[in-house]
Amino acid sequence: MPATPRTLTLPAPAKLNRMLHIVGRRQDGYHELQTLFQIIDLCDSLSFTLRQDGVIQLTTPMDGVAHDDNLMVRAAKLLQQHSGTPLGASITIDKHLPMGGGLGGGSSNAATVLVGLNQLWQLGYSPTTLAALGLTLGADVPVFVRGHSAWAEGVGEQLTQATLDTPWFVVIHPGVSVSTPAIFQDPELTRDSLPITMARALQGGVVEWRNDCEAIVRKRYPPIAEALDWLAQYAPSRLTGTGACLFAAFDSQKSAQIVAERANQRWQAWVARGLNTSPLQDALGC
Structure with missing residues (x-):
């Protein structure tokens, strides 16, 4: 009798950029960023079945x-090639996060593949090794591999674990798709924000946090501007990444749910809890 295939089901959580400053542009065209990544409890779910x-x-x-x-698939093949394992896997995703919404869904999916298959294939790679592999797939992958809210610099890959407040968020998707390359190539994009320290960012908090992409996104995508202005009636609203999703923080789940129900009359909206440790790490007992 063949052995029963081993299976594993793990979450792939979203993130918010609580703030996003663009402090320069490198010769290779990439932008130097400073941002605070906060993990939230909105998740996709990935299931893995071992293949021989x-x-x-x-x-x-x-x-x-x-x-x-x-x-x-690229993440799985990268790990397979790097490790030389003869094993394979079937991967199933239960998708909840919007694609291209600025919530990091694709990067989080890739990170969960790396972390999940590292366990399923019993490779024993460290988070540092997995994060380095993940960086070749995308700048946001390492933060999901490491699984903690973080202060990030460089293109977003230089991570320092941070402890943020954990409010309830209303997250809105205005139903449009944003071209991230177009935003970063826009000549009017702010690229000279003064660099600050992590301590300064955390000390300044919500009062000073902003997203340098927001002005350009507002100009190019009126539906996003409309949703930002609508949400700002209830709490300070902000874009995450280059959008299209936007968010605001609330003190209680109840107050967030009231606003989300109103938002859902016009857009797709969710209530999410801010976290400092990823549900992925919790699921693995890390």
């Missing part, structure tokens, strides 16, 4: 993305 034949198969195709181009 070495095949990597994503069993839930995603519209508009070829199988081998999917970041989850």
